[in-house]
Amino acid sequence: MNIAVFGTGMVARAIGPALASQGHSVIYGTRNPADTLTRTAPGPFGGPPFSEWHKTQPDALLGTFADAAEHAALIVNATSGSGSLPALEQAGQHRLDGKILIDIANPLDFSNGFPPSLSVCNTDSLAERIQRAYPGLKVVKALNTLTAALMVNPAALSGDHVIFMSGNDAAAKVQVASLLQQAFGWKAHNIIDLGDVSTARGTEMLLPLWVRLYASLQTPMFNFSLVRQSEAS
Amino acid sequence: MNIAVFGTGMVARAIGPALASQGHSVIYGTRNPADTLTRTAPGPFGGPPFSEWHKTQPDALLGTFADAAEHAALIVNATSGSGSLPALEQAGQHRLDGKILIDIANPLDFSNGFPPSLSVCNTDSLAERIQRAYPGLKVVKALNTLTAALMVNPAALSGDHVIFMSGNDAAAKVQVASLLQQAFGWKAHNIIDLGDVSTARGTEMLLPLWVRLYASLQTPMFNFSLVRQSEAS
Numbered sequence: 001m002n003i004a005v006f007g008t009g010m011v012a013r014a015i016g017p018a019l020a021s022q023g024h025s026v027i028y029g030t031r032n033p034a035d036t037l038t039r040t041a042p043g044p045f046g047g048p049p050f051s052e053w054h055k056t057q058p059d060a061l062l063g064t065f066a067d068a069a070e071h072a073a074l075i076v077n078a079t080s081g082s083g084s085l086p087a088l089e090q091a092g093q094h095r096l097d098g099k100i101l102i103d104i105a106n107p108l109d110f111s112n113g114f115p116p117s118l119s120v121c122n123t124d125s126l127a128e129r130i131q132r133a134y135p136g137l138k139v140v141k142a143l144n145t146l147t148a149a150l151m152v153n154p155a156a157l158s159g160d161h162v163i164f165m166s167g168n169d170a171a172a173k174v175q176v177a178s179l180l181q182q183a184f185g186w187k188a189h190n191i192i193d194l195g196d197v198s199t200a201r202g203t204e205m206l207l208p209l210w211v212r213l214y215a216s217l218q219t220p221m222f223n224f225s226l227v228r229q230s231e232a233s
Numbered sequence: 234m235n236i237a238v239f240g241t242g243m244v245a246r247a248i249g250p251a252l253a254s255q256g257h258s259v260i261y262g263t264r265n266p267a268d269t270l271t272r273t274a275p276g277p278f279g280g281p282p283f284s285e286w287h288k289t290q291p292d293a294l295l296g297t298f299a300d301a302a303e304h305a306a307l308i309v310n311a312t313s314g315s316g317s318l319p320a321l322e323q324a325g326q327h328r329l330d331g332k333i334l335i336d337i338a339n340p341l342d343f344s345n346g347f348p349p350s351l352s353v354c355n356t357d358s359l360a361e362r363i364q365r366a367y368p369g370l371k372v373v374k375a376l377n378t379l380t381a382a383l384m385v386n387p388a389a390l391s392g393d394h395v396i397f398m399s400g401n402d403a404a405a406k407v408q409v410a411s412l413l414q415q416a417f418g419w420k421a422h423n424i425i426d427l428g429d430v431s432t433a434r435g436t437e438m439l440l441p442l443w444v445r446l447y448a449s450l451q452t453p454m455f456n457f458s459l460v461r462q463s464e465a466s
Contacts, residue, residue, distance in 0.1 A: 117355050117356050121354065121438070122350050122351055122354055122355070122441070157460045158460070159460055161460040164442075192449065193449070194445045194449055195448070195449065199445045202441040202443075202444075202445040202446075203442060205438040205441045206442050208434050208435040208438045209427075209435030209436060209438065210435075212427045212428065212435040213425070213427070216426070216427055217461065219461070219462060221461065222459055222460060223459075224457045225458045225459075225460050226450075226456075227391070227392055227393075227394040227455060227457070227458050228454065229389065229390060229454035229455065
């Protein structure tokens with residue numbers, strides 16, 4: 001499938017290659033591709049600049065958000081929370097209509113340092129804002145509750161651990177769940193459909209706990225699992 | 234130990250008897266004991282009125298919040314989120330100073346129905362509000378992320394699952410962790426100390442996910458466990 005990955009940071013660099021390794025054609029979307037390729041500052045979390053990283057991904061295309069959306073049947077939103085709506089605006093509504101958007105972004109606000117707060121929460125969510133702004137887009141919130149390396153490699157942790165899906169379009173959620181299983185190895189029973197897109201409030205609001213656990217455990221390589229009574233002895 | 238349980242609802246009715254069964258002397262605090270005992274409407278979630286339930290707890294004392302705080306070396310806040318600060322105000326600062334408060338309450342706002350939103354979150358929390366209002370109280374947020382029946386009986390779910398603690402007073406957290414282990418059977422490694430009282434933002438903000446999982450799983454008898462890389466094969 002032709003897939004657009006919006007963003008060039010840590011999440012995009014995990015999602016894109018994992019999709020490419022399964023035979024998908026991936027194009028990364030960015031605001032200004034020339035700028036992205038000439039930037040020499042270190043990438044996120046001390047990683048290489050995108051231009052260097054890009055050389056390790058010979059088949060990866062880079063374009064504007066519009067280029068990427070044009071190319072794609074499915075879009076992955078791996079931008080920052082504050083960059084998500086601007087990216088979609090640059091992509092253009094007519095290039096989004098009818099397509100699935102897997103929304104991984106969280107509306108983290110680092111303006112007061114670490115731990116971040118959320119720029120939207122409680123009675124609204126980033127996923128809902130995106131869905132309201134682009135009614136023709138099939139927004140499926142997913143993968144936003146764990147670190148990038150685990151999104152694409154759940155087997156890095158032993159045993160069951162879970163991710164959540166929120167979205168208004170049932171068929172889109174089925175398709176996303178199938179992709180997560182086939183491309184990344186998520187087990188069907190560990191993908192929990194919470195309901196409509198407003199349930200993304202719940203998973204975006206998990207981030208304030210996640211960042212504190214990250215600080216407490218001193219590693220991002222953890223995830224939640226659900227223990228239910230039916231499993232009780 | 235003499236323990237005050239503020240509240241007469243589902244959480245209080247789980248916590249109190251579990252503490253009493255371990256030999257603690259429990260007094261329930263309520264706004265107006267006479268009113269509480271004459272009320273005939275069903276209790277929370279279709280349970281009996283407090284007066285009927287109270288007959289099944291022959292040693293349980295009932296008093297005002299001030300009576301209960303006076304009696305107690307440790308207080309459990311099992312009121313509703315909106316009732317917490319009024320209850321503490323009625324208890325009176327001089328009856329609270331120097332004592333530990335295990336704060337189980339969540340600032341749930343049901344004014345728009347189910348699922349509830351939070352009346353405080355993101356850049357503040359109920360636990361912080363309580364701590365700011367009563368600097369002499371040693372607030373330890375705990376047990377607010379799972380259903381009442383599991384708070385006092387973690388063994389009802391098989392395997393490891395976790396609870397969190399937030400508070401500024403390290404010695405108070407040690408004492409609370411010890412009580413949770415001895416009275417309810419929580420294992421030490423499943424009690425996660427997140428840090429100071431501001432980390433309660435994380436656990437209170439877990440509720441919007443919790444209520445949606447409750448709706449999705451059709452049971453409150455579930456909890457989260459943490460899967461960490463060190464456990465990976």
